[in-house]
Amino acid sequence: MEESLRTYKVVTYGCQMNVHDSERLSGLLEEAGYTKAAAEADPDLVVFNTCAVRENADNKLYGNLGRLAPAKQANSGMQIAVGGCLAQKDRETIVRKAPWVDVVFGTHNIGHLPALLERAAIERTAQVEILDSLETFPSTLPTRRESAYAAWVAISVGCNNTCTFCIVPALRGKEEDRRPGDILAEVEALVAEGVVEVTLLGQNVNAYGSDLGDRQAFSKLLRACGEIEGLERVRFTSPHPKDFTDDVIAAMAETPNVMHQLHMPLQSGSDTVLRAMRRSYRQERFLGIIEKVRAAMPDAAISTDIIVGFPGETDEDFEQTLHVVREARFANAFTFQYSKRPGTPAAEMDNQIPKAVVQERYDRLIALQEEISWEENKKQVGRRLEILVAEGEGKKDDRTDRLSGRAPDNRLVHFSRSLRGMNEEHSSRPETGVRPGDVVTVEITYAAPHHLLAEGPALGVRRTRAGDAWEKRQAAPATKPAGVMLGLPSIGVPAPLPAAPGGCG
Numbered sequence: 091m092e093e094s095l096r097t098y099k100v101v102t103y104g105c106q107m108n109v110h111d112s113e114r115l116s117g118l119l120e121e122a123g124y125t126k127a128a129a130e131a132d133p134d135l136v137v138f139n140t141c142a143v144r145e146n147a148d149n150k151l152y153g154n155l156g157r158l159a160p161a162k163q164a165n166s167g168m169q170i171a172v173g174g175c176l177a178q179k180d181r182e183t184i185v186r187k188a189p190w191v192d193v194v195f196g197t198h199n200i201g202h203l204p205a206l207l208e209r210a211a212i213e214r215t216a217q218v219e220i221l222d223s224l225e226t227f228p229s230t231l232p233t234r235r236e237s238a239y240a241a242w243v244a245i246s247v248g249c250n251n252t253c254t255f256c257i258v259p260a261l262r263g264k265e266e267d268r269r270p271g272d273i274l275a276e277v278e279a280l281v282a283e284g285v286v287e288v289t290l291l292g293q294n295v296n297a298y299g300s301d302l303g304d305r306q307a308f309s310k311l312l313r314a315c316g317e318i319e320g321l322e323r324v325r326f327t328s329p330h331p332k333d334f335t336d337d338v339i340a341a342m343a344e345t346p347n348v349m350h351q352l353h354m355p356l357q358s359g360s361d362t363v364l365r366a367m368r369r370s371y372r373q374e375r376f377l378g379i380i381e382k383v384r385a386a387m388p389d390a391a392i393s394t395d396i397i398v399g400f401p402g403e404t405d406e407d408f409e410q411t412l413h414v415v416r417e418a419r420f421a422n423a424f425t426f427q428y429s430k431r432p433g434t435p436a437a438e439m440d441n442q443i444p445k446a447v448v449q450e451r452y453d454r455l456i457a458l459q460e461e462i463s464w465e466e467n468k469k470q471v472g473r474r475l476e477i478l479v480a481e482g483e484g485k486k487d488d489r490t491d492r493l494s495g496r497a498p499d500n501r502l503v504h505f506s507r508s509l510r511g512m513n514e515e516h517s518s519r520p521e522t523g524v525r526p527g528d529v530v531t532v533e534i535t536y537a538a539p540h541h542l543l544a545e546g547p548a549l550g551v552r553r554t555r556a557g558d559a560w561e562k563r564q565a566a567p568a569t570k571p572a573g574v575m576l577g578l579p580s581i582g583v584p585a586p587l588p589a590a591p592g593g594c595g
Contacts, residue, residue: 284559
């Protein structure tokens, strides 16, 4: 590979699993001798980590590839790679539509990327390698985490469900679970590096244990995370209602560092539509879970996923979805207009809903959920909350002289940079500044549908190992790359930062 090929950029679409995979890809590339390109610089390598869940995924990818074609023509040393779910699905189609792409790789062989790039440069021909089953669990690959204080930890890959709208199981394969000891060892290693928050990831995270023959493996894992000293916050995403059992609720309620936050995908409130979606629960079961969670954790913030306009959805079906939204009172909802995905049973169903009808229903759902989110957020006004300071969460922070972070229930909070009036007992040399990873105590003064404000001075600052880790990372000089590998890569070793849920639930 040419010596000039040293900078890279990874473009990520889709769920948290893809975000986590992109951290692995970045780690692999840096171990192979690349450095991350500056924000405005033209990279020598662009990697697209794609999603195949949404209808416009193809258009988005090919549009971006088309925009890169002139740059590739002008710079013969530039390389372009496409991986992820869309690559797994389309395979050779990508190179046929965009012959300037150098590498196409799938969801099961991300560890091969550096070697495929090397081979493409030497042979000057596109390399397409798609494996149909997982070769190595991704956790064994090196990682470049974007956050010094929060991390994703994959506990399983793949999915055993057969939802008619979802293509993920066909692309990521059947569920494979990691051994609990391996997961806990990774979490402990992360904590030793300064991480204070982990999010456990799986396409169907609470089905964890089905591959191990232990139906209570997930609740045991949550409790085991509670024993790790220095781990302050544990989250997980995304569970499936059919696998969400009482022992998990008990583990959440009884393990102090497991946050009272739950993302529980609904998809539809109509039993008829749920049956057509091949979702193995019904409205009563879903609302029963919500009731149990609230009984055990009255302060729990619950979010969800909802699809509007699934084939055959009637006005009455949609009204049932609105009914569940009113009853469940979600803190927020990720709402989607149904879109066909080739290869899924739903794409071939009769009674596809006209776009205008779907849009009207979607607008009504958004309006209702906005109203509920605002009402639920207003209940937080006057409360004192511990905020884990985040980096990049508040897009207007510089203009408003604020910082941002997440409350224990994952609500986004913007707060004043001012530290005046703090009780010194709760702060450690505040004049040195608040850092991402530190914990700030604030009083909520205002609520909007999607965030909270604390407009007064911070009540306390707790400087943390995570803040130390962030500070150390900022001060660290750029390390010299290890060099490009000619063979297959060697094996070595998150929110939440993303706004969207992981997996399909």
